[in-house]
Amino acid sequence: MTWKEHLHEIIYEADTPLGKAFDVILLILILLSLALVMLDSVDFINTHYHNLLHISEWVITIAFTVEYFLRILVVKKPTKYIFSFYGIIDFLATIPLYLSLILTGSGALLSLRALRLLRVFRILKLERYFGAGNFLITALKKSLPKIFIFIYTVVIVSFVAGAVMYMIEGPQHGFTSIPQSIYWTIVTLTTVGYGDIYPVTPFGQFVASIIMILGYGIIAVPTGVVTAEMTFMRKKTNTVHCRNCGENDHKSDAQYYLKCGHSL
Amino acid sequence: MTWKEHLHEIIYEADTPLGKAFDVILLILILLSLALVMLDSVDFINTHYHNLLHISEWVITIAFTVEYFLRILVVKKPTKYIFSFYGIIDFLATIPLYLSLILTGSGALLSLRALRLLRVFRILKLERYFGAGNFLITALKKSLPKIFIFIYTVVIVSFVAGAVMYMIEGPQHGFTSIPQSIYWTIVTLTTVGYGDIYPVTPFGQFVASIIMILGYGIIAVPTGVVTAEMTFMRKKTNTVHCRNCGENDHKSDAQYYLKCGHSL
């Protein structure tokens, strides 16, 4: 086993003690880097521990850089890794600090560091849950056309209700413009209800009540669509032992009659 | 092919390059007209760019007018188009500015322009999603009697709870009248919770807590009704290939036994 193969085992596998240690250290680094991004934005911490944060950021960036090049070095097909999903995430998680050197005042780019969160996936070996993830994604994909119609309807309702409320309440009660009123309608329809803007006139409150009840009720539509899809899929994944042929992968209620050819 | 047929192809079809170009231009015009309605209401923009907005509105209105008459001209049965769903939408989307000339101070009529949003449907050929739309509409229609009972119950609860909270909290805590209290109850039951009015006394907070938990829980009722209907419909639209007769339009689990007469 060459040193490349050895390193590959440590970096990409988690079966050996060294491989596990590598994963644990990397996980800690990732979580630390995320904590850094967050703490960096807190005014009190930024002013008091600026140097510490800056140094830590450099340490983590360099560690990620080293890891990134090691990954390229030890993998068999480097280009495949570089343009894979994880390869791009790794690259984007490493680059922000370097960019901030080149482009002065590009603090906005530092928010790319939030992508580091996606790196956690790799370490925790969340792939084993990907079956569950696929289930959700398939259900959502199948629900998409219906949900599209639903969102389209919500947008139209928001637009019309926003215009109506703008006329009823007017700028003196916080509904300063139609876009603002549409924003208020979405805040109300989705039952968020900040309370930064709210109807004051009795008629405005009456119309708002109708919008609220509508918003409260229409949640039933996307929920119904997704649930119906999931119920259907859930039922299909139910395996039943067939008495006649002994097979136990008759997945769907409808299909298991067909596979073994027995009437049960 | 006469010029009428030619124009008909451009306006009503999207297969030719000219037809596609017409659709794209129309879509841009519609979205522009919607943006105009919104920007018109923003105070800052209205005062600074009043003339620009006014001229743009006239340009779009004239464009829509021309398009409307062209549609009548080239269609085979003009009256059928005029009284069709899209014909009425097109008419209402065109007329507001003309009305504002005749009726001075009829700014309210300008909000009819919001109907232009419905025109987007036509261009995006959303008809292909209408199967999905019909699914939703059928499910909602079948759920209607149960949802009617539900809303009726919510209204009674709001009325009673509003009266009770009016007596507990009273005008000094913002519950200035029973209608105001009913408004608060709806804000609370639908979990919107603006915070413009809220209970202050311990007993008021206790009753409010019960209303909240009730409001939080009863969302299960419309959701359950719609979902049950959709689950039932979703199951029916599952096609299964029948082994015996080869038919594949055995739509419902219950019915496919009947169609081919085989026990499967």
Place this chain on the structure above:
Amino acid sequence: MTWKEHLHEIIYEADTPLGKAFDVILLILILLSLALVMLDSVDFINTHYHNLLHISEWVITIAFTVEYFLRILVVKKPTKYIFSFYGIIDFLATIPLYLSLILTGSGALLSLRALRLLRVFRILKLERYFGAGNFLITALKKSLPKIFIFIYTVVIVSFVAGAVMYMIEGPQHGFTSIPQSIYWTIVTLTTVGYGDIYPVTPFGQFVASIIMILGYGIIAVPTGVVTAEMTFMRKKTNTVHCRNCGENDHKSDAQYYLKCGHSL
């Protein structure tokens, strides 16, 4: 036909023109009486139109009194009517004003007038929707033990989370006592979120975030329970024409095999 039978037909039936007219007048009276209760509480209206409101209230009360005694008079079994659901509603809708004469300062009793809302049921002949109503009630009844467990869990979570937040945030941030904190927890768990009390310390916001996500997620439990029950019931009410016996009241997928005795 005696005058009693004649009156009975007018009051209790809606088939004759007079019976329909009676129903319409009664419906208007009920809605007027409800409007009175609400307007009575609006300060501005109460001070300016006090006499008008007071006289109207007496007119309606007398009308209801007359109607109540007529109902007793013409019905065959008066005691049965008096102690029936509608009989009690009619009585409670009539009595508040008389009580306010006897017991001075019993304004609270006037809120009993809100029960008049239930009288609307009678006129609108909502009984035809009672099938739908029964469906909902049966589904909710069957879901009750599970929902009881759910509410019990929510109460425990609210109590514990309330105590925890009281310790974290303390009286200086609005969490003045444990009952107050429990109230806040319920406001948060149910996603109402008035904003009268909210966490200020970072750790308090962190714990609050967990409570919010919990509250956002656990709505799935009552919704799931009720929906599962309704889906099950909805499926059972699906009628299928049986090919062999021609019966079409094979209500349940499970039972229709049994009724006709055919294997389908």
Place this chain on the structure above:
Amino acid sequence: MTWKEHLHEIIYEADTPLGKAFDVILLILILLSLALVMLDSVDFINTHYHNLLHISEWVITIAFTVEYFLRILVVKKPTKYIFSFYGIIDFLATIPLYLSLILTGSGALLSLRALRLLRVFRILKLERYFGAGNFLITALKKSLPKIFIFIYTVVIVSFVAGAVMYMIEGPQHGFTSIPQSIYWTIVTLTTVGYGDIYPVTPFGQFVASIIMILGYGIIAVPTGVVTAEMTFMRKKTNTVHCRNCGENDHKSDAQYYLKCGHSL
């Protein structure tokens, strides 16, 4: 029957009059103790009735102590009781006041008294509802992997959206740091919407609207997952009388074909 057996019957059973009386007294004590914990935190009550509260707390603690030792005394296997679920609850419900004597200033420990709420379970014999409880727990357990994926997605979305909103709105509009912005995103995604922080700039309101609609819609995912699981389980628990074999415990639609071997 020895006195130990006699006491055991009173304390652990509820069939005899004495046993029932013991249960009722214990229930009252538990509810009183809970009320004490809550009232203790209310400033007004604490200052005016401090001595009364303190004495009551001691009375209840001593009563619980006596009960705890009696339970150990009369039970056959004391260690089994001590380390059972209820044994630990009973212990933790008794100990806080003693701890506050040893550790001065350990007011925080007093919140352990909230665990007394769990004692109510024992008295109300809620075990009969445990079937329902098990149903919920099983459904939630089976939904766990999918819900884990869902929560993970919500956390990532919150982090990214929080960072984005921090850059758009900035500290001057209340988004003082990324953790604060993440807190705001969770408040918005879960549709709680306190209104302590809210977007002010038009672009911020636009992004917030998208977050709201997303938050409003994604509730469909956990609801769908749990509902699908419950619908599946609910269907399985449907018992059908089999015509051929007379058995009535054919629990699942799929399985009852198998048990009796009849084609129905």
